Amino acid sequence: MSNSRLEKPVILTGDRTTGPLHLGHYAGSLQSRVALQATHRQFLLLADLQALTDNAHDPDKVRRNVLEVAFDYLAVGIDPALTTICVQSALPALAELTMLYMNFVTVARLERNPTIKTEIQLRGFERDVPVGFLCYPVSQAADITAFKATVVPVGEDQAPLIEQTNEIVRRVNRQIGHDLLPEAVAMIPKVGRLPGIDGKAKMSKSLGNAIPLSASADDIRAAVRQMYTDPNHLRAADPGCVEGNVVFTYLDAFCEDVGAVADLKARYRQGGLGDMVVKRQLEDVLQALLAPIRERRARYAADPGYVLEVLRQGTAKARARTEETLGEVRAGLGLFSLDAGQSAAAE
Structure with missing residues (x-):
């Protein structure tokens, strides 16, 4: 060395x-x-x-x-x-x-x-x-x-x-x-x-609110759809709260397009942006992040x-x-x- x-x-x-x-x-x-x-x-x-x-x-x-x-x-x-x-x-x-x-x-x-x-x-x-x-x-x-x-x-x-x-x-x-x-x-x-997808605590295996790095595409989609957002954002037209909104927390953590996330936040706060639109954006980000990790992991698991x-x-x-x-x-x-x-x- x-x-x-x-x-x-x-x-x-x-x-x-x-x-x-x-x-x-x-x-x-x-x-x-x-x-x-x-x-x-x-x-x-x-x-x-x-x-x-x-x-x-x-x-x-x-x-x-x-x-x-x-x-x-x-x-x-x-x-x-x-x-x-x-x-x-x-x-x-x-x-x-x-x-x-x-x-x-x-x-x-x-x-x-x-x-x-x-x-x-x-x-x-x-x-x-x-x-x-x-x-x-x-x-x-x-x-x-x-x-x-x-x-x-x-x-x-x-x-x-x-x-x-x-x-x-x-x-x-x-x-x-x-x-x-x-x-x-x-x-x-x-x-x-x-935070976990339920928004109540940190992401944890034991609490059942985590997305594994090996999650399948279907598992990622299901987890994102379950994510806690703003309980008062009942209609797309309603102004929504970004703070404490798990979907936006994850976008901040994993989306490299900072400007796009800032635009989504502004539109969500003003009203006129539904939760599913934001969740689909997050799903795309997570699918792109985890797919290659999942594939590499499978190769290593096949050669213990x-x-x-x-x-x-x-x-x-x-x-x-x-x-x-x-x-x-x-x-x-x-x-x-x-x-x-x-x-x-x-x-």
């Missing part, structure tokens, strides 16, 4: 392997990852351990979706020659770093994290929240710092997790006595949080052996990097080391 490659800023990002990815992932970070992989050293994590934090009752679901998410990565344009794709559970250094970092954060701080609070409410955990789920920010801090990443492309709702990572970094560095671990910056796209080899090679590279960081953190914290020839005898 060339020195210029090593000097590039490091990105760490990834997804929980709970199901195929959807348009929310695409708007939230996949577009950024594809664009940045040529200018940054990028590591992409298939977060199967974090997926278990609320799916421990169904580990088979988590296991089979490792490849499903990998298919999506390759289909949207992630290039294994530029981006290292790796499997979280095959990187033991991440688990040890998580355990070490748990000593640098309190339960109260974890419970105050806005992202975790929201997700706990959505899942109805209340006080029955699994410890692994509550400690999700610590695990993510381990992921980011193990690769010494300084840039993390995330959706707007994930920004508090990066803030908490940096808090842990500062505490660990203070304990070690120097800045071993770098802080990271959250890179938030123009559409930081894409190739995808597995991509994951094996990427995970081997990631293992070397994360083990190096773990060794530095252990040494910095002054932990016992057999390799250093320290005596195990009590003083």
Whole structure:
């Protein structure tokens, strides 16, 4: 690997392997990852351990979706020659770093994290929240710092997790006595949080309001027709509201013709433009976006052996990097080391 490659800023990002990815992932970070992989050293994590934090009752679901998410990565344009794709559970250094970092954060701080609070409410955990789920920010801090990443492309709702990572970094560095671990910056796209087609929450597989990247043409058409618009826009002649209108939110996110979208908004606000006209425009945009992704995904799904080899090679590279960081953190914290020839005898 060339020195210029090593000097590039490091990105760490990834997804929980709970199901195929959807348009929310695409708007939230996949577009950024594809664009940045040529200018940054990028590591992409298939977060199967974090997926278990609320799916421990169904580990088979988590296991089979490792490849499903990998298919999506390759289909949207992630290039294994530029981006290292790796499997979280095959990187033991991440688990040890998580355990070490748990000593640098309190339960109260974890419970105050806005992202975790929201997700706990959505899942109805209340006080029955699994410890692994509550400690999700610590695990993510381990992921980011193990690769010494300084840039993390995330959706707007994930920004508090990066803030908490940096808090842990500062505490660990203070304990070690120097800045071993770098802080990271959250890179938030123009559409930081894409709502579901029902307009009630963010797009989510578990809430059933998502459009998968692998959606068929019929599925896309059906989803667009179900989309929440303006409940007071009962007739085409009525003035309509653009703000909070899911169809226009999606047009802003995915339509490259900004002028055309601005014209539609003006006409909708004035009255005389029906919902179906706007929805047909959005459908055309989404069909054009997803058709090539769907086709590429089908090709990768037909050759799982190739995808597995991509994951094996990427995970081997990631293992070397994360083990190096773990060794530095252990040494910095002054932990016992057999390799250093320290005596195990009590003083």
